[in-house]
Amino acid sequence: MNRLILSVAATLATFSVMPLAHAGVSAGEAAKLKTELTPLGGEKAGNKDGTIPAWTGGYTTPIPGDKPGGTRGDPFKADKPLFSITAKNVDQYADKLADGTKAMFKKYPDYRLDVYPTRRSAAAPQWVYDNTLKNATRAKMNGDTAEGAFGGIPFPIPKTGAEVMWNHKLRWRGTSLTNSITQWQITADGKPVMTTDGIADIQMPYYFQDGSPEAMAKHNEYWMIRVLNIGPPIRAGEALTGRLQFDGAKDQAWVYLTGQRRVRKLPNACCDTPTPATAGVMSFDEIETFNGTLDRFDWKLAGKKELFIPYNNNKLFSVKDADVLGRFPNPDHMRWELHRVWVVDAALRAGQRHQAPKSRYYCDEDTWICVLGDRWDANGQLWKTLWTTNFVTPDLPGTVGGSMGFNDLIAGTAFIGNLYGSKPAQYVVKPRMADGTFTPDAMAGEGVR
Template sequence: MHFLSLNRAATMAAALVFTGAAVAAPEDVAALKSGSLTPYGAERAGNKDGTIPAWDGKAPPASGSATTKRADPFAADKPRLTITAANAGEHAAALTDGTKALLAKVPGFKLDVYPTRRSAVFPQAIYDQVLKNASRSKLANDGLTVEGSYGGIPFPVPKNGHEAIWNHMLSYRGQVTSFVADKYVMTSAGDQVLTSRQRTNLIYPFYDPAGNPEQFSGEWARARIDITEPPANAGQALMTIDYVDNFGKPKDGWQYLPGQRRVRKSPSIAYDTPDGSAAGLANFDDVNLFIGSQDRYQMKLLGKREVIVPYNNNALMAKPVKDVVGKGALNPDAVRWELHRVWVVEATLRDGKRNTAAKRRFYLDEDTWQAVLADSWDAQGKLWKTGQAFTLVAGDQPLATTLSYAWFDLLSGGWVFAGAVNETGGVSYRPFDAKQLNNFTSSALASGGVR
């Protein structure tokens, strides 16, 4: 397995498990200012082979809106190669364990690899905060708490795995985001079941442009999910609050159950609690490939690799779901894959902690800091699940962010496709408004009950 080193600090981090607070290095800030790194901390230059281009900072053309699908800005591209089970060995260095397993297990599965498009561009205000964070952000409590950070990824040049995962968690996904999405479960026999249609609203106090680190409350995100289908579950609602202090306050959650007509505090919407609407194929901490507290894992930064990952998948999200969902995997003709540099983080259980995934490996896109692939191993050391997250490009914002994602159970053959907006419309991005926080409270959850 070949890893690329950015600098001396990253090379050292590849061999170490984080044990204490990190201190920003002056050369990190200098690299951001000089232009050798992008304003988001990625390598600006392309790779030696020319298969990964330099980042030019130009947002793709804007198309679509909150009520329409955002068109594929790269629709004219053609695959430059196709990887199948027959030729996977030739490309093994650029494939994850999970991708190799799907190629070997699922008949007809393939990767259509397109030219790499570094489409991740963000507002200048975000870049300004990232530069400030490079010298003010630090970790405490063995990596579980972020201090001094605000309005952008906290660690543009990560020194350890916890910093990299905090970048993933706190990566920019808009200020207020709304969409309706479906969740489908596919059995090993090929049956397809719509288990949930959810109206999702997300608000990110961490990205309030009027805020600052000194006044930041510690709540980085609030989420509200209202279930509208199937009829048996319609009216259920869920609200969560995530914090930058996983040591003192990992996560809060509330549920509204229409049969009981009341809201109750929910202690079971985090970690490896199974997501009932995913039929046991994904847990609550599998959202976006990983979400929630890091207190059960030590995160080790393995370095950087060039990996073939799903990317720039506006077209996937615009297709009818019948053209997307296949037996054993997503329809390979619907998914765009590209070669990108990714940070690799390996999670192993802390002493005395438990999770159904005894080991996890995350592949974080250097341009967005978001996990685009993930693998999980069970307690017996068997490769158990592999996850894929699909990037939506919104040139009108601008931003690039994962939205839909899938988890494949390599042992049972079942899989789940979540965050699917194929049949439900577009994604709305709105400016932060503190008044909107009133919609993300337990009392608002109760008043929104429909049954």
């Protein structure tokens, strides 16, 4: 009898630490996406103070001076800053700043946020709205994996932190596109060193209009990327191909190194492993604030709050890299706005390991981009603060992730990536690319020898 009791207790204990399956919301709750919520799940109304306006459809008008397939304009270039937050007045705004942002003021007295009028520019095609409504009732969490979703935000009315993070991973950013980017490491003495001058082809099968939840379940892949480095000279000719799957354990990535003249499969394209896409400066799960699997952490939804975050930064498209680079992006060329964000805490799961056992993410309610993230080290010190800014692309339409990076608050180093200002073509929307584009064979055939 005692053995039976112990066996049952052990079984219950096992289930208590396993991630549970969570089903979608009811049809009645999903109907809010047609009334009080935006079609992607944000609160449609503004805030009580009037500092956050109501969402009225986003920005879908062609930008004057915008050249699809070329350079992009700034739809809000006439806006002037409402005020600036500096080390002298930061305490006045502390309740609307992330921990990492406040730490930046302490470490760098010349750090500054120019706060502009809030523009709720987020938008998406109608078919994405339609799929988001369907996902609200059909998508579910099976452990750490999202299932049953397709072609829209999977959990527009989230109930858990894991659901918010999947919204970030599966956010609308177009189906097929090409980016030309530069990326820079900032040394502890403030010197910029180029890590990547590259061309990236990106495709999201999750947003193929002829797809379905059944197709997603069968093929499992939701995101693909191929990066070819054209510089700096020491890295010219290198290439990286990656394919992400709902089951993160099956993510795949390959790298082509010119010195070896061969393609190699990366053994662990995940989590806190350094990624070749940034010359090892950032880990895989720090790209665009978070880009990892969820199975190493327990995720807690801490609610919503109003926060100053980088937003609508089309102005970065017209600025040369040299004018942006420093210990942090030049405040003269960064736009910050007040928005509502979901706050998600990540704590290292029992039995797992990670260099950052605790993290906190701030995810925009309108775009679902986790625009800010803070990470603590094993000693409990605030270690890194991560950021991703977005920009308006009416030709999608959408407001999508752009430049990103982080500051190491302990070592004093930094990274500023995905800069477009020196490029003649910026976030080019393309027709659907062949699946063979994102294979190691294709990368081997195009590699520099």
